Amino acid sequence: MKLPPLNALPVFEAVARLNSFSRAGEELNVSQSAVSHQIKGLEHYLGEKLFERNGRYLALTEEGKIYLEGITSALLQIERVSGQVLGREESQLRLSVFSSFAVRWLVPRLPDLQRNHPGLELVVEMTSESPVLSDRVADCFITLNSQLKAFSYDVLYHESLFPVCSRQFWQTLSRDLNLNDDPSAGDSAVSADQLAAYPLLSTHSIFGRHAGDWEAWYGAVGQSIPSSARVQHFSHMLLALEAARFHQGISLTNDYMLSNRSDAGDFVRVPCHAFETGDTFYFAYKSSRRAEPGIRTLRRWLISEAIRSGLREEVSPG
Structure with missing residues (x-):
């Protein structure tokens, strides 16, 4: 078994993680020159430069990045196995x-x-x-x-998105549309066209574009977002869901966002279609x-x- 200079490996990992010879020396309780000596020895053994140095600037080379990936994994594995042998539960x-x-x-x-x-x-x-x-x-x-x-x-989880709103907002919506105020009732279905009369809260991060979530939701039933629709944009699903909680409109969300939470009762799943995003967690x-x-x-x-x-x-x- 031909191994590299083993003492140099934790030094290399520390320099790469801290992006500094001096900070690595402080962490390992050795001098900066000792750190430099270990790195030079490792580079000599490998025949490759591991760091690019430009004045105070230090960066891993491509070879250094590849080496760091494997070395980090190996050092962590040694630490874990050693802990098991030492009886750490x-x-x-x-x-x-x-x-x-x-x-x-x-x-x-x-x-x-x-x-x-x-x-x-x-x-x-x-x-x-x-x-x-x-x-x-x-x-x-x-x-x-x-x-x-x-x-x-x-x-x-295989992700599916569906519309939700606050209970207060649902009361308004069902009254406007003359629906049963119980959203689970068979006669409470809301059409995609009817939904567009209310503010649609959109999450940019789901599809990476404005109204991408609602475009996909309408597209699932062969429609486009009506030009009259009022779409309010949020960067994250957490924000859109909070806006829905405070009666600001209708948001698209998924099952894990409402799964067994103490506040899940604050929301009503609007009786409309859901669609699969194609994402699997x-x-x-x-x-x-x-x-x-x-x-x-x-x-x-x-x-x-x-x-x-x-x-x-x-x-x-x-």
């Missing part, structure tokens, strides 16, 4: 997750996770878009991306780490909760 995992999924579905359920699995310390990292699948970002992910072959994926983790107790615990809990809350209709995980 606790496990810390970093989970990267969409902000809306975290706020509306995950966080309210964390007390159950902590109560049933006190040895698992979960660090939640929120992101506004699908996270980069990398050990440098997190240990596991809730993501729309299922393309990387090094990862394993478990389906949590996955729990993702490195396949090489599937046997780790922490990942196995979190995987089983997430899938069980997805089933229990109605997001996923499948048998419980093995």
